Each structure stands twice: as C-alpha cells, then as structure tokens.
Amino acid sequence: MSVSLHIPGVSVDFTPSHTRNPQAFPLNLWYVAALSKEVNSERPLARRFLNEPVVLFRTADGAVAAVEDRCCHRHLPLSNGTLEADGIRCGYHGMLYNREGQCTEIPGQDKVPAKARVHAYVVQEVDSLVWIWFGSERDSQPDCPPPSYPVHSSPEYVWDGDVFHYQAPFQLIHDNLLDLSHLGYVHLQTIGGNARIHMNAEQKVEANGNEVLVKRYMRDSVPPPTYTAVWPFAGKVDRWQEILFTPNHLRIWTGAVDVNTDDLDDPQRGGFHMRGYHAITPETETSSHYLWTMATNPQDNREEVLAAVIQQTAFTFQEDKVVIEAQYNNMKQFAGEPMVDIHVDVGPNRARRIMEQLKQ
Template sequence: MSVKLHIPGVNDMTTETKNTFALNQWYVAALSTELVDQPLARTLLNQAVVLYRDDSGTVWALDDRCCHRALPLSHGTLEGKAIRCGYHGMLYDGTGQCIDVPGQNTIPKRAKVNSYCIEEKDGLVWIWFGDEGQSEPLNSAPDYPVHTSGEYVWGGGVFYYAAPYQLIHDNLLDLSHLGYVHLLTIGGDPNTHMTADMKTTVDGDCVTVVRHMRDSTPPPTYLAAYPFNDKIDRWQEIEFMPSHLRIWTGGVNIGEGHLDDPNRGGFHMRGFHGVTPETESSAHYIWTIATNPQTDSDAILNKVVDQTALTFEEDKVVIEAQYQNMLKFGNEPMVSIHVDAGATHARRIIEKLRTRA
C-alpha cells in the first residue's frame, strides 16, 4: 500500500481549517536541569520563547522579545523574580509585565510581553500552547512518576533535529529499525525485530504498540548492564501521546518472568521522549532514560545514558537524511508495511487535532 505523508516544504497545503500544529496541548519545553542561573532561548511551535528560573525556583516563560527595541530577552540577566533586557535595561516579571524602566518613573501601559503557562513536575518543564482564545490550560500537565518514584535511576539530554517532528514520531513508534540502525547498542538480530509479535491499539488520542521478542539474544547494552544467562524474552511497549511518547523496553531471562506481567523482573529501560516542534521542519527532542541496576548504580546508569545518547545520534543521522531525500524526491509516494501501523494511527490523530473546531 502506498502512503502520502505530509512533508513540510514539499506538499504543504495551508487552509483556513488547519492549525500548523496540534494545539490545546502541553508540550515539553525543557528538562528542569537546563534552567539554573541563565535564561534559556528556545523556539517552540514557531514561537520564540525565553525560559528562566527565578530566585524562588519558579520557572517562567515569556516571548523572547523586549517590547522596546526587540532585543531577545534571553540576552539579558536574571534579577530576583524578573529578567532585565540587555539593551536598555527594562525589567520584566514572570507575567511579562515591565516593572522598571531605568531613568524613567512612569512605565508605559503597553510595556508588556506575552507570557505562557508553565508547569514543572517530575524533572520536566511543560508549556501550554492553546488554540486562539484558549490561553489557559484545559488540564494539568502530564505526570511522569518514573523520575520520582525511587524505583529507577535516570538521566537525559536534548537533541535538535533539522527535520519535521512527525518523522521522530514515526521512528519511535516503529522499533523494528533497531536491528538495522542500532546494532552496537540496543539492536540485536534484525530478523527478530522484524518478526516480533506486535499488537497496536488506539484509545482516544493515545496509540499503544506492544512488541514481544521471545527467545532472543540480548543486545550489547543489555549485556553491559545486567547479568543475563543466555537467551532472553524481550519486550517493547510504546505509548504515543500527541506531545510525547513513553517507551518501556527490557528483557528477562527465559523462564524467570512473563511478558504480560506488569511487575516482571529483569532489565528495564523506561524512556521518556518529549518531541516538540520548533518549526514545521525542525524539532527539539527532549529525552530521558531510566533503568534499574542490580549493582553499581552510578556506573551502569552512566553506561545506559551514554549508549542511549549514541542510539539517538544514530537516529538523528537517519531521520535528517530521510527528510533531505524526501525534499529531493518531492511527492513520490511511500509504501507502507506491517511495522507502520502505530505511526499511521499517530499521524491520523495529529491531523485530527490540527483541525479547528
């Protein structure tokens, strides 16, 4: 079956009934660890935003533009609970209101910049992007207790992709590529990945893909982190939401656990994937990986984080090359195969959410 994907820069069709992105959503703006004592500039959904943490620990987000002469506020400095422009010194609080104009007692009524709703929880900073007239969140930002439960140790990072965000969705929803792209880390035998038992379900705006690979050889990352015997039963459980994905992967010695047991033992890797568009053709990929070492937690965590980062570097090369080739070949259709079910459902959900009421 042939499928025609939306390719920014190739087959864009702008109409009055479509938003550029899925709105009325919480998106991941940053890792909490990125916000210390300096402003952070980041373009999110085509909006230039400055994020900063004030002296009480609260995170704020404003348009990255001074209303006086348009210098990015991210070029400025933090003062208490406010940020001061680095050009003429105008000081803005977290609501975007100018509260000080050096050398001038009166503050112009229009001296204000746009602010965004922020929630910080579980080591993640979320930002709300609403449709026109919906600046206030409709719900709370997602929880991610994997980071705070105490059951796992975790680390993470941020990648920048010169490619559309939905290509990252496609990649994460189809883990059959592991056997070809990630041979030296989390891959393994390609045939095992392509013939995995796979079940795809849709519940509202969530897509779940469950893949089981029984009696398989543990890949290098698994062997480096866990004392497996020989062959293992592997699982990959992927949950897609419009702004992020959660992927639980791992393996257990054959005979020591059932893949349908939510409390099974073995080696676990729980990945969080905040896929936030920068523009139609670029994206921020804010990720973490959590694991459950049996011994030597720090060393194994460092190894898992390093090897996970390596796998994402490999994905980045593939996805950016894929996008450049899509631009070269234009509207040439692509053929779908059995491993594309999850990605197909995800694209339908995004398309539905882009449609204005």
C-alpha cells in the first residue's frame, strides 16, 4: 500500500515496511544481526534486514539495542546520529531515543508526545552473536530463545570472524555451503585438494525436522594447503566435512587426522579441526549479509595459528563470493532457462524445501 507523507511544500510517496511479506522471507525466526564485537557504545551500526532499515547500538550498561533507522520527526537515519549513555540522538534536531524506541528528549521542548517513537526490535546476545527476531507481525514476541553456540566459549578452541556483504539472494549462499564438492575447483590454494576426490567423496544426507545434516568423508587423501600450514600431518589424511543446516545459519565442522589413526564417526576424534559458523541474513530479496566465525584447535602458538586460519578462511570466502555473485548475475541473464540437478545437490535441495515451507 502506497502512503503519501505531506510536509508543507513537500509531498513524498512511499511504501511502508510495517507489513511483512511472508512470501519473501521465512518469518517467526531469529536472524543473526551482528557479531558482538561489531556493536559498541561509540558509534551506531546501520544494517538492513529483510528489507527493513535497522540501527544497532549499545547503551552505557552494555545492553544491545536495535531500533528502526529513522527519526520520527523528519526521517533522518538515526545511524547518522550519535550515541549517549541512555540511547541514540538524531543528528538533525537532537531528539533522543532509548532502547525501546521511545523519544525521551526533544531539545527546546518540554513535552515529548507519546507518539514520538520508532519501532524497537527484540534482540538478544548469545555466545558473542547478536540475534534479532522477525515475526509475522511487527510486534510479535519470540516463542523460543536464540540458538546457542558453545564453541565460542570452549577452551579447546580459539576463534574470530568477520562479515561479508553479497549482491546475491541468501539461498544461493546456503546452496554453496551445503555442497562442499566445489572446494577442489574453487579453493585450490587453501582448503581445496584433489577435485576428483571431492566429487567422489563418501556422502550421507540426513533430514530431521527443520535440520539437514550432510556428512562427507575423504579417506586416504592429500591434506590441502591450509591444513598442512598449521598442523604437523605425517602424510596422507582421513578428512571429514560435517554440515548442519538450520534455517538461516549453518555449522560446518571440517578437519583431518593422519590416515587410519582415528574413527571419523567418533565425536571426540583428534587431529586438526575447523569449526565454522555461517549466519546468512537477507538484506533484501537480492542481497545478503554473511556473518561468519571460524574456530580451530592449535596444539601450540594458538594466536599465530588462529591468525593464519582466519586469513586463509577470509580468502576462501572471498573466492566463494566472486563465484556466487557471478552465478547470480548469469542466472538473471538466463532467466527461465532450466538448471539440471546432480548428485551433490541433495543437501541444498532439502534445505530449500525447508525454507519454502517456513514461508507458508
């Protein structure tokens, strides 16, 4: 529905985002809005989620807040303003908003109208991730807590992470992460390895409710460059990839042990581990935020090894970004042309069906 805003001498037509479109994105879900380290009390963080402009910030007590990124007076983005102990102040006329989105101060005016407010989002911070709730109605409350991720607090691991912005729909990123057969072709210099071994890996796909688990084993294979750079393998390795998809985030556990030294089905197996956390949050129908962390288990030189793993991971994900954005651009050029599935598409296809069901 189009709405006209009338200001003396100005007429603006716009379509409000108050009504959410369930056909575009799954709703009644938690989405990752930011890594905790991104949100501070010094400067606002502006992002768009599911087509809605949001500003995130911390108040003086350390609490994370997320409100609609506009001042209710003349709609300047609040992210253009400044942070204070009790909230965020508009950079146009100085109106101050608290974490509930209520304006608490109008400079030069004693009375603050009750309607002087903007929408506040439900946010929770869990295991160094900031989650934001998107319900089918704007004021709906969560019916469950955000997922935990204890790897971030485990003494066994060291970790770090970053954020990428994609000019591509979020589902294409899900597809990429659920199909690691591409590693031998896209990531030759880092986590790849023999492409033929990747394409012929032993694979199991399991579905349980809204989860999809893909297990891939590459036994008696040559470890890729990233692995040999940080772990003292004796020679060939038995390598695993376990990908757990849940709506809008994936947990990918990869690693290797010296060949014939450990059971790849043992959850306590040793060797070199990389535990990746991949949160894919739609910005719009055609763009996405990709928030990721990578944890690893060095034997020694923990910070040095972590720095090398993070550098290699970022390089790897940049390679994926180039491929996915090029793929999407070509999909638009060849719109309507059929795509043929192959054996590696079982996991991605099951995840897509889950996301479609959640839109209903």
